[in-house]
Amino acid sequence: METPLTRDAGIELPILCGAMYPCSNPELVAAVSAGGAMGIFQPISLTFVHGHEYRAGIRLMHRLAGARPIGMNALIESSARSYHERMVRWVEIALEEGVRFFVTSLGNPRWVCDRVHAAGGVVYHDVTEAKWAQKGADAGCDGLIGVNARAGGHAGTRAAEALYEELAPFNLPLVCAGGIGDVDDYVRALALGYAGVQMGTRFIATTECSAHPRYKQAIVDADERDIVFTERLTGIPVAVINTPYIQRVGRKAGGLARLLLRGRRTKKWMRTLYAARSVFSLKQSNARGDVSRDYWQAGRSVAGIHDVEPVAAILDRFRHADLASRDARLPN
Numbered sequence: 001m002e003t004p005l006t007r008d009a010g011i012e013l014p015i016l017c018g019a020m021y022p023c024s025n026p027e028l029v030a031a032v033s034a035g036g037a038m039g040i041f042q043p044i045s046l047t048f049v050h051g052h053e054y055r056a057g058i059r060l061m062h063r064l065a066g067a068r069p070i071g072m073n074a075l076i077e078s079s080a081r082s083y084h085e086r087m088v089r090w091v092e093i094a095l096e097e098g099v100r101f102f103v104t105s106l107g108n109p110r111w112v113c114d115r116v117h118a119a120g121g122v123v124y125h126d127v128t129e130a131k132w133a134q135k136g137a138d139a140g141c142d143g144l145i146g147v148n149a150r151a152g153g154h155a156g157t158r159a160a161e162a163l164y165e166e167l168a169p170f171n172l173p174l175v176c177a178g179g180i181g182d183v184d185d186y187v188r189a190l191a192l193g194y195a196g197v198q199m200g201t202r203f204i205a206t207t208e209c210s211a212h213p214r215y216k217q218a219i220v221d222a223d224e225r226d227i228v229f230t231e232r233l234t235g236i237p238v239a240v241i242n243t244p245y246i247q248r249v250g251r252k253a254g255g256l257a258r259l260l261l262r263g264r265r266t267k268k269w270m271r272t273l274y275a276a277r278s279v280f281s282l283k284q285s286n287a288r289g290d291v292s293r294d295y296w297q298a299g300r301s302v303a304g305i306h307d308v309e310p311v312a313a314i315l316d317r318f319r320h321a322d323l324a325s326r327d328a329r330l331p332n
Helices: 004-009 026-034 043-049 054-065 081-096 110-118 130-139 160-170 183-192 213-221 244-249 255-262 267-288 300-304 311-320 322-326
Strands: 015-017 038-041 071-075 101-105 122-127 143-147 174-177 196-199 227-230 238-241
Touching: 004 122, 004 143, 015 026, 026 038, 026 054, 026 311, 038 043, 038 054, 038 101, 043 054, 043 071, 043 267, 054 081, 071 081, 081 110, 101 110, 110 122, 110 130, 122 130, 130 143, 130 160, 143 160, 160 174, 160 183, 183 196, 183 300, 183 311
Parallel strands: 015 038, 015 196, 038 071, 071 101, 101 122, 122 143, 143 174, 174 196
Antiparallel strands: 227 238
């Protein structure tokens, strides 16, 4: 199926495997790309969680994916100069290694667009509402990834339908991120007018993902009511499975933390502190599989996930839905 996303990314299926910290191990990213969609790698996950030297990790994914393209996620908002300099270098190495599709998250993506466009690449920007889409459009992004209220991790607040209507006036290809767990969800998103979908939770519950088996099984066992939002991981709401650990520690940031997170001068410092803590916490959770101590990120797409399967089997089902999805319409 051809859409603006498949043309921009050079892929067969209009499907992205969203970059996930800590779940984007090289084998998962490569398997999605090898299957005709596109895997997006996350630099800190690649190096810190999965232990690969950065350039060598990219080369490994390219070997495993064959001739198929892979993409990179550049999370660009940070007050730390050292982090920005590292991200600039990561983008440069990715370009040197042949990566030409980039997904930017947070912040102003202009510098990424300028560098990637100079190399003949494409940049899509994660957004949750129009004001962030405007920033991406002004920076020269080629497409927008609309993160809706059904997404895992840092979800948006709009339904997929409302977010599409809000973003359509920008006249850029739109990707639906959130709530895509089965073929029906995929067909519905394309019928709305999205140029493709981004899935994360669905790809955690695969044989190629290195997440702990108990984490994967928790996704299979969960339904929509089991997905809740916690502030205790990053300081802002994150969608997670409502495990006994979440129930025990609560979902609201502490009183002092909430005060500092609201302060104009202190919120960035607090978010940096939370982010540093969550890097270690999520790495441990991914490997430990302890329902009494771990955060397991997931979106409401769990409702359509019933088995842990190989990536190829999942993509094969979506591939067979393509022709039907061309003329699909939402129910009245």
